[in-house]
Amino acid sequence: MPNTDSNITSEPTSSNKKPFLQSNMPLVAGVAIVALSSGLLGYSVGHRQGLTVVGYDADAEQLVEVVQKQKTELAVLHKSLNTAVQERDIAVSNSNDLGLTVIKSRDAQEQAENLGVLYREVLRQRGGIALAVQHLAIKPLPENAFEYQLDLMQVSPNKANVSGSVEMRLIQGTEVLTVPMEDKNFNFENNERLTGRWTMPKGFNPSFIEVRLNGSGKQVIRRFSWTKGPAVDNQAAFLSEIPQTEANVN
Structure with missing residues (x-):
């Protein structure tokens, strides 16, 4: 059970x-x-x-x-x-x-x-100063070329102009060579600068350079010793690039 x-x-x-x-x-x-x-x-x-x-x-x-x-x-x-x-x-x-x-x-x-x-x-x-060569510079260039810079001056008592011509001569002993000038005439009151170039003949070695001024019935002659320096390489291509001395009207 x-x-x-x-x-x-x-x-x-x-x-x-x-x-x-x-x-x-x-x-x-x-x-x-x-x-x-x-x-x-x-x-x-x-x-x-x-x-x-x-x-x-x-x-x-x-x-x-x-x-x-x-x-x-x-x-x-x-x-x-x-x-x-x-x-x-x-x-x-x-x-x-x-x-x-x-x-x-x-x-x-x-x-x-x-x-x-x-x-x-x-x-x-x-009384003034008569016509004179104030300065002359010659620069040797390549290829036996040369450049001249000629400064002329005068002081006139009456402020009158002076006019005439210039002749430059190269002297070697008894031999004389006239430098061909581009502009040999001058006409100024106080000062003027003339510039130009020429080629030196081969074999010609001057001892002196002579400047002759013919103006107002008078002749002025100055002779400088010729001393050749080194050639100038960086030279202006044209003479017009060289500053020119202008006549002073004062």
Whole structure:
């Protein structure tokens, strides 16, 4: 009898468990679906986040390259600007120095001209100075050529002009060679410069150069020793490039 009761009692327990699983199967399936969906969602979000991070790194790297390139270009521009500023400062400084030099030169020239006028006036009061050779310069050029620069002067008491002609002679012993002058005539009040070139004959080595002035019925003769120096390489191509002494009307 006791065994029978025990069996009877256990049967209802087994029968109660089976209906519970069957009755709660939809709930269990729902829980499983929710868990699976959560997993898929997490993977999807993580995958997208990973792609976003990769894309951000690429954009950041490109941005760094652009910024670096701009910095390099700015450095070059800054260097060019500094160079331009320095060149400008040097140019301004040189311009200022040149301007001061020009002003000083003009002042010196004006003072010299004023002194010249004063001296000439004093000389006029003392009877003046007759026609004379103020300066003679001979420059040797390549190919046995020579250039002359002859400065003439006078101070007339009545401020009258003097006119006439010039003759230059090269003397070697008893042999005399007349220099072919481009312009041998003169007409001035205070001073005048005559320039020209000639070619020396081969084998002719003068000992003296003589200048003869024929003007106002008088003749002036001056003889200079001939001393040949080194040839001038950087010489003006035309005599017109050489500054000319103009007659002073004072």
